[in-house]
Amino acid sequence: MANFAVVYDACLFYPAPLRDLMVRLAQTRRFRARWTERIHREWTEALLRARPELDRQRLERTVCLIDQAVPDCLVASYEHLIDELDLPDPDDRHVLAAAIRSVRCTKLPAITRQGLDRRSGRRGQEVEALAGRRRVSAPRVRLKPRPPV
Numbered sequence: 001m002a003n004f005a006v007v008y009d010a011c012l013f014y015p016a017p018l019r020d021l022m023v024r025l026a027q028t029r030r031f032r033a034r035w036t037e038r039i040h041r042e043w044t045e046a047l048l049r050a051r052p053e054l055d056r057q058r059l060e061r062t063v064c065l066i067d068q069a070v071p072d073c074l075v076a077s078y079e080h081l082i083d084e085l086d087l088p089d090p091d092d093r094h095v096l097a098a099a100i101r102s103v104r105c106t107k108l109p110a111i112t113r114q115g116l117d118r119r120s121g122r123r124g125q126e127v128e129a130l131a132g133r134r135r136v137s138a139p140r141v142r143l144k145p146r147p148p149v
Contacts, residue, residue, distance in 0.1 A: 005032035007075070007099040009092075010042035019043075019066070026070045036075050036098050040066075075101055 008026075013019045013035075026033030044059045067073055078094070078101035085093040 002029060002031040005034045005099075005102045007095055007102060008033055008035045008039065009095050010039050010046065013040070013043040013066075014047050023066055023069055026073070032102075033070050033073055034075050034098065034102050035073060036078065036094065038094055039098075077101060 008022060012022045022033070040063045044056075044063065047059065048054060048056060075098040078097040081097035081100055082093045085096055087093050087096065
């Protein structure tokens with residue numbers, strides 16, 4: 001089994017052909033693919049907004065099948081880290097928190113067809129944040145200072 005993990009964001013589960021590719025890549029076990037239930041909720045809700053005719057129960061079944069296809073994929077107990085992170089898009093903090101919780105993880109960035117970061121329009125903009133003794137690659141991360149005890 002691989003000694004590093006990749007946290008998939010919601011954009012890698014929708015559209016379906018990309019989701020299929022990412023699950024198949026995860027099954028190669030060259031890396032540990034990880035995600036959260038919140039990430040599943042994000043992509044399923046986005047899909048249902050775009051395609052309201054789809055059946056929610058069938059999507060929930062798809063989520064279960066994805067989770068069964070990739071052993072040890074769900075990250076838990078990461079929520080307490082979210083408020084300590086400061087990112088350009090606050091809605092992405094949960095993904096980085098899941099990566100930090102997974103230890104020795106790297107967030108797979110959302111890349112457009114042109115190969116550019118959707119938010120900044122630049123490529124390769126990374127700042128390192130500590131996750132245990134290893135470094136985690138993420139876009140412009142600042143940890144919020146903790147109040148004195």
